[in-house]
Amino acid sequence: MKPKDNFSTKLIHAREPDKKPENALNNPIFMTSTFTFDSLEAAEAAFEFETDDYVYTRGNNPTLKIFEDKMAEIENGAAGVAFASGMGAISATLLSLLEPGDNIVAHQILYGSSYKLINEWLRDYNIEGKLVDFNDFEKLDQVVDKNTKVLYMETPANPTLEVIDIERIAEIAKENDCKLVVDNTFASPYLQNPIDQSANIVIHSATKYLGGHGDLVGGVVVADSRDYAMDLKFNYLTELGSVMSPFNAWLILRGMKTLKLRMEAAQANAMKIVEFLQADERVKSVNYPGLESKKSANIWEKQMLGPGAMLSFELDADVNKIREFVNNLDYFKLAVSLGDIESLIEYPFFMTHRDYDKKILDRLGISKYLLRISAGLEDAEILIEDIENNLQKL
Structure with missing residues (x-):
């Protein structure tokens, strides 16, 4: 676009x-x-x-x-x-x-x-x-x-x-x-x-x-x-x-008034977080429109100016470990909603998508291992360090 x-x-x-x-x-x-x-x-x-x-x-x-x-x-x-x-x-x-x-x-x-x-x-x-x-x-x-x-x-x-x-x-x-x-x-x-x-x-x-x-x-x-x-x-x-x-x-x-500035900054952070997650062996999969490996890669380029500031990823760990990961993050606040200047993380299986039948969630790729991030405007290095420190505890 x-x-x-x-x-x-x-x-x-x-x-x-x-x-x-x-x-x-x-x-x-x-x-x-x-x-x-x-x-x-x-x-x-x-x-x-x-x-x-x-x-x-x-x-x-x-x-x-x-x-x-x-x-x-x-x-x-x-x-x-x-x-x-x-x-x-x-x-x-x-x-x-x-x-x-x-x-x-x-x-x-x-x-x-x-x-x-x-x-x-x-x-x-x-x-x-x-x-x-x-x-x-x-x-x-x-x-x-x-x-x-x-x-x-x-x-x-x-x-x-x-x-x-x-x-x-x-x-x-x-x-x-x-x-x-x-x-x-x-x-x-x-x-x-x-x-x-x-x-x-x-x-x-x-x-x-x-x-x-x-x-x-x-x-x-x-x-x-x-x-x-x-x-x-x-x-x-x-x-x-x-x-x-x-x-x-x-x-x-x-x-x-600051929508363009915020979106560009949050998107830049999201792209850096995605790059880090893709390279980590403790991460099973990453979902983000900008990934060329995804079948929808050519679609977003046609209709979107950029891939955005939202991403999700699956951890290669059991649910209890994932709970600990989420609970121990410092800069990613556990909350529903998105698009804020603060970075947010949520657990769709247990939070925003809990009304779905659990068997349907698994089929749709919304597993109990999936976490969603709304990248905020903090320094990307600090956000990545926060994730890395807690991945090491898995």
Whole structure:
């Protein structure tokens, strides 16, 4: 993928108001639940969408609007919709696209909560969830039927870092008159723009790389259709109530200004960690998009600017030893989430993916020997030393 022009400039300046209150450099935080009107006629016009006047923060807010507009700009979409969390964004999106009797076909490797939503929760509403390998196009074609309304995937996948060809899956979606929804959290808008690859809807947990500092929870949807985005906002977000706080939107906007710098630094650290792990005999396998040995190597080069800052690896040790390894690390903090300036490590089998059937996890490569790392911004040498010191104890 070619380098992006003016991306940092867009992060800082795109869709900003021409004039800010009191000529402030930074945007104010509109911490208000409701907005007043000068007349009943003005209120009526706002409720009829004849004006762009704000009514209530559950429907819209100036701080949220700047974030939504900026996200649409950097994801090359038509419009964005902010949510209180990534799962709030995913849930509302799927409910807006699916009805009883429909089915959704998802890639077989998903974040644990997304898996539970698709494989269990939607079934209570007579919506079938089907899981299949999206890199097996023949199998995918067989599974998609006349009731399929959504194809859903993460790429790179969590936690195996498997890369899926967005453009190819988009072709299958178009052929079957369904929507392609892509969770782009692992890559961030800097490294990958699924709408450019013909996806219809992109979702982010804004908690992760967009915010980048581990101090907020948020989600966002960017769609290729403004009409769809407005339907999602005013018929699903407002009714379900998964509304982002204006303060969190402001924090995300602040974090986004350094997204490119953070992603490049974290990615550089990840690449060094991967190189070290590959050379260590105590490591059975390493998962990372940038590895030429992986079958998806040519795919990430086509659709991503870089391989990213997430990686996973299997240790050649028993579970008790792996537990000790995780517990004794100094600079890798044991936690769910990712994309923070601190380096994080987690144990998917016992943490984020524990809702999967254990036999299925083994088949998918999410074994009880697999650990996932989100590389942070510390000095790479210190991080590698931390890993090496604890590998020696295995």
